Amino acid sequence: MDFSNVEIGLATAFSAWNILYCLIGVFLGTAIGVLPGLGPVATISMLLPITFGLEPETALIMLAGIYYGAQYGGSTTAILVNLPGESASVVTAIDGYQLARKGQAGKALATAAIGSFVAGTIATLLIALFAPPLADMALEFGPPEYFSLIVLGLVASVVLAHGSLLHAFGMIGVGLLLGLVGIDVNSGASRYTFEFPQLTDGINFVVVAMGLFGIGEIIANLDRSSERTLLAKKITDLMPSLADLREMFGPVMRGTALGSLLGILPGGGAMLSSFASYALEKKLSNRPQDFGHGALAGVAGPESANNAGAQTSFIPMLTLGIPSNPVMALMIGALIVHGIQPGPSVMNEQPALFWGVIISMWIGNVMLLVLNLPLIGLWVKMVSLPYNLLYPTILVFCSIGVFSLNNAEFDIYLMALFGALGYLLRKFDCEPAPLLLGFILGPMMEEYLRRTLLLSAGDPAVFVTRPISLAMLVVAALLLATVFAPFIVKKREEAFQE
């Protein structure tokens, strides 16, 4: 590694101007992350023209700050009001919201912030040390490997459900079907679009999540008249105790490792990382029954994984010019306008940009921790707002956020529809998290499966002849076995008793 370039990067990142823009970025990011429905994609789209007047490294530092700041902010809303603004916080919402309902919102928020900080720091170090070889490694991942990875993710995530297994499978199925809406990547055929051009690109995740969680929850609460679900108990701990910190060390470290690894994969690895981490923690825990009812590890692990993944997903973009999500694609757009075509040469030709951005990410993570920890008290108070203030506010922000996705009112109607569906599902005791999982992973799984088969001329043997793919399928099979084994054993025990 050439350290003179790192020096240039340090000088860039620590210039007063860039620190200011980094702060603006993470502050804006946190703010839009906290507001339900508003996400980094819409925000960065709106701010893109402003960055044209900035130096390219300053522009990217700010945009990156918005991106990972939004990851922090997003978990706040997921924990406090059960509103996951992006795929990663779906998992955080499960146990985070339960903790909040027990009056431990402060502890959950602090856990998320500390976990994210540790993960961000380690992942940034990883990028600085190993970015180029990691990026090359990620490209070894072809369609069959992605398919097997998603199968593994889907199987592992069955543990997301803490109620009826049948309901969970049903919900995954509904999610898969919803994910089919839109143009089929392979054939170009429209599926379930009913000739609405707005549906040809599929349904946006935010629309589904805001409808099912946000609107659905609001309707369900109106049902229960004056009884309050939030803050039913007094807020107890605002900060995690030493014992809590010790408890979260393992999950944070494992989440960071998982997130850093999966985040490198541009084909959707980062999305899987929080699901995978939750599954892993539940498997390793000696109190798996706590998961879904407010397990601290269920917040610490996925949050760390999510943040580590968010950081390492910069690797394919910075080293290869390959964006792993829409936010990265926007950042590439910003660089292109500055006349920089992101690609393998950026690291050597633009050391100020490459290293400046990487080092600024760590600065940004420090800022986020400093910014977020003192705010926890304030956030927690926000939840104690009376419903007749809180709900209209959530409704308005959800609508603004959903509108800003495509600047289309159509998406707001769609959200309303999903709100009604969310209410119905609650009545039937079906959880929305598995549905969202199917919605996210289903289309990806189909895409990679069909691409693999196109490339292998229809021969499915590739899944087991390629070692990485085989290994993941074996792990998935083992996991599936452990899920069903108890049923079989139990049946045999019953048989013996008779």
Added chain:
Amino acid sequence: MKLAKIAALVGVAVLSIGPAAAYPDRPVTIVVPFPAGGATDTTARLMGGKMQELLGQPVVIDNKPGATGAVGATGVAQAKPDGYTLMVASIGTYAVNPFLQKGLKYDPQKDFDLITVAVRTPNVLVANPNFPVNSVGELVEYMKKNPGKVSFASSGSGSSDHLTAALFMQRTGTNGVHIPYKGGAPAIADLIGGHVNVSFQNLGAIINHVKAGKLKALAVSSEARVPLMPDLPTLGEAGFKEVVVYSWQGAAAPKGLPADVRAKVNEAAVGALNSPDVKTKFNELGFEVVANSNEEFAKFLGDELARWKQVIADGNITAE
């Protein structure tokens, strides 16, 4: 006070009688039917930024993405033709959607006043460096020996690079496997990783990968060699003169602009595109500025529609 009100009313009345004289007297919106940050968006922003100076009014970019531009274009087609709503859209929106999208609610030739083709960029035929061909001739030979074996990545069914590949195969009498992706980036990633063999991709998207040795360029689909890659032969030089293809962006307005407004919009758009700083920027990005007249755009669009209709029919590329 009352007098002022009357004066204001009269003023408004005069303005609405003779809007052309005053055009533009308020901000102009350019609808981009694609997300922010993409090629069409960049084109609109670079052009719009300069038009703002030339028109003396703010030019606002409004991204309305969806269905390869069909959602935004439908909106523009139904907007008031007053010169305050313009659109910058791509080859897909203008020349491909009519053949692939069932129930399309706009007709690119009838529903718009075409302003100008803004920019164009050729597609480059690139291969994974380990793929055993080093020229177009060798590729054709290889494909003939291994029919249906060579995989062509594209950024989506019906995309400009997919159609270029289809045209290439039709003209060379070869066939390969089309592997569509969601956008150019994942296609390029799999190409670099060696999971697919070849692809036609926009010049700007692959130039750095070629320079870094991660991809190998075989030919370019332009009429003449491109300044950014002067050593790269054209497909014409390789013997396939019919395969001249550009991915392009064009500006349009709702049908029925008053003639003088239309002239003014064209003047501003063409002026913006031809201004030296904007031109340099486009060239750096691998785009070539076209900036022509309403009539030239109309004729060009007619040719493009006819050509892609044929390619789509011959290649059996249908949506249903």
